[in-house]
Amino acid sequence: MTRQTCLKRYMRAAVILLIFIIIANHIYKWTRFYYYKPLYIPFGERLNSENVVLVVGETHTVRLININKRVSYSTSDFRVALVLFTGKVYARKVGTAVINVSFEDKQAKCYIRVIDINHRKKEITVGEKEKLRIKGANETVKWKSENKKVVSVNREGIIKGEGIGVAVVVGEVHGKMLRCQVSVKEQSKESSNLKNET
Secondary structure (H helix, E strand, C coil): HHHHHHHHHHHHHHHHHHHHHHHHHHHHCCCHHHHCCCCCCCCCCEEEECCEECCCEEEECEEECCCCEEEEEECCCCCEEEEECCCCCEEEEEEEEEEEEEEEEEEEEEEEEEEEECCCCEEEECEEECCCCECCCCHHHHHEEEECEEEEEEECEEEEEECEEEEEEEECCCEEEEEEEEEHHHHHHHHHHHHHHC
């Protein structure tokens, strides 16, 4: 076998290998392995949640994943968010708090934001207006009425009695749905007479 023949064979093998790599790389991009990214380091310590929004009265459990050691919990403001030794958090008052999770010589933090609606129930008369707001929210609230014939609501959260009855007004923010039950009554004769006089 001449030197030139060997060189040709090596060149042919190199070309075949290069074609195989190009085809394999193209096919690889269409497989699930190309898009797979580990969500966390195996056996690494992490919290199940780091930023939580709760409505007053709700609960949430903060816990460490992938660790089987003694863990202690504390809160920066127990008036806003109270935490038990089990990691269960109780939303008590509108505001923000930090849940500190200590283990070994390390520490992790979970930020809690507690929100609430200024009225859970409200009574108004036909034609009367009142403002609803979500206390503690730092995002724009989306408002809607479940019965516009009874109560209407605008973007600012101002409700208006449209007809006699009961309807629920919902404010959506931070992925939470906060509700106010609005009862609309007929105007008293005295108030209607005062309006007519003015």
